[in-house]
Amino acid sequence: MGEDGADRSGGFGEQLLGRLLDRARLLPPQLVAPLIAEEVTRIGGRDLSILLQDYAQELLVPLPGRMLHAGQPEPMAGTPAGRAFLSGKTVEVPQGGGGVRVYLPLLDGSDHVGVMALTLDSLGEDGRRLMNRLAGLVADMLVTKAAYTDQFFLARRREPMSVSAEIQWNLLPPLTMSVPQVQVAGILEPAYRVAGDSFDYALNDNILHAAVIDAMGHGLDAATMATVAIGAYRHARRVFISLAEKYAFMDDAISRQFGPDHFATAQLMHLNIATGEMELVNAGHPAPLLIHDGRVVGQLESATTLPVGFGGELPRIMEHALQRGDRVLCYTDGIIEERVHGGEPFGEERLIACVNRLGEEPSQGLRADLRRLSHTLKRERGGRTSDDATLFMIEWRGGAADHFSVLG
Incomplete structure (x- = not known):
């Protein structure tokens, strides 16, 4: 259990990832991101954002969708999301009111797809392992579903x-x-x-x-x-x-x-x-x-x-x-x-x-x-x-x- 009461143990993590994988298999593309947000709440996560790189490689653009936190596009230069994307490493930012904002690179193999950001009350080693595995699964799901929809393409495109x-x-x-x-x-x-x-x-x-x-x-x-x-x-x-x-x-x-x-x-x-x-x-x-x-x-x-x-x-x-x-x-x-x-x-x-x-x-x-x-x-x-x-x-x-x- 984490300090916030969320179970992030290995057994629970396997169940969460398995459930996410089983449910996503037949979902239409527009429901994949809301499904991810729903599952993130089970581990005490909130304010989930899925950020995709734009085609000019200047911005990380939030994917719109129900239950997603869709703020403004974030520059790659000088932001925690940009550091996570470009380095391929997780970035953790403590929040002033408590908790931590976690920016996880979404890697399809070694290709950088985007960043998943969420806020947690606390984050221990079990949680970090689970977050990294979740980010890997999310990246695979986005790449797979992108073949069936224009939704992700349109989010990444910033001009005609x-x-x-x-x-x-x-x-x-x-x-x-x-x-x-x-x-x-x-x-x-x-x-x-x-x-x-x-x-x-x-x-x-x-x-x-x-x-x-x-x-x-x-x-x-x-x-x-x-x-x-x-x-x-x-x-x-x-x-x-x-x-x-x-x-x-x-x-x-x-x-x-x-x-x-x-x-x-x-x-x-x-x-x-x-x-x-x-x-x-x-x-x-x-x-x-x-x-x-x-x-x-x-x-x-x-x-x-x-x-x-x-x-x-x-x-x-x-x-x-x-x-x-x-x-x-x-x-x-x-x-x-x-x-x-x-x-x-x-x-x-x-x-x-x-x-x-x-x-x-x-x-x-x-x-x-x-x-x-x-x-x-x-x-x-x-x-x-x-x-x-x-x-x-x-x-x-x-x-x-x-x-x-x-x-x-």
Whole structure:
């Protein structure tokens, strides 16, 4: 029993989670959040809020619903909810009138879905374990139910979204992934008008497969080409082995569908997460930046390869060896070609300076660091993003997969 009289023991917790899971299975999506609020009252919780990240990754937006506390959206920067979301760790804030406000990250695997906030009169170790398990179950339920409704999408959307942006957001994998050996994170701008930029990744055994693409043009034409490029990449990834074959398959798909005057630039990567060995094909894209101890130490160079769609020859694969803790930053040309003071391009030097300046501050984790970089770059560009501007970052930590105990 907690000090407030609520039973948060292991047996009671199992019953609560089991009951929540059993009841949610057949509920329509709009009743899931009220069900969670109802069950939270059984453990002495009140003022439950479920906060989802908006598409620009600036705010945490309360999900509306019966029995939910729906206040104003909370900024990610400088708020307890934002700290919980970006760090993936629970934040507890004692209340002046007694009790504690608890902010629990909602994690689907390692992808950050949002935050669950509630107030309790007291919180002991049994309660903390139960809250963390409840948050994990809530995140899984929200992700599952989101496939059946527009409710969660509409809550996250803070301004009108173009059709091309709708296509691109539906095309993306989770924005973050984290396992002990490697982390990835990505961000798209402008969130509500993005068209031709996209990225994709998959972790198959010890190989992280990753791709960043930038389809020429704007609007629906670019979004359609990006869809074909990512679809071809995924198909090739699941059939072929080498980067060269993936490039050839994507090149053929774009050429056949759109003709010789259309193309997409691309970066294709294989990273062995046990050894840090990286293979890279750079098809007309800005070269990725290698970051060590928070500073850019150089570019990951690659042999010249034509963009996909031009019918180029099979590319030569460049190999690089990462050190533990290294980060690889991929970006599209919208980052460096945006015009700033006097009409000159923003440029790679300014990008590197921003990376190095932020690297002098303590790391808040890959997701939070990439978000800070994206927002810093936008401010440095005067708030303008006239072309798609995508960032995708990989952090390699190393270690064989079987070194990490599944029971630990």
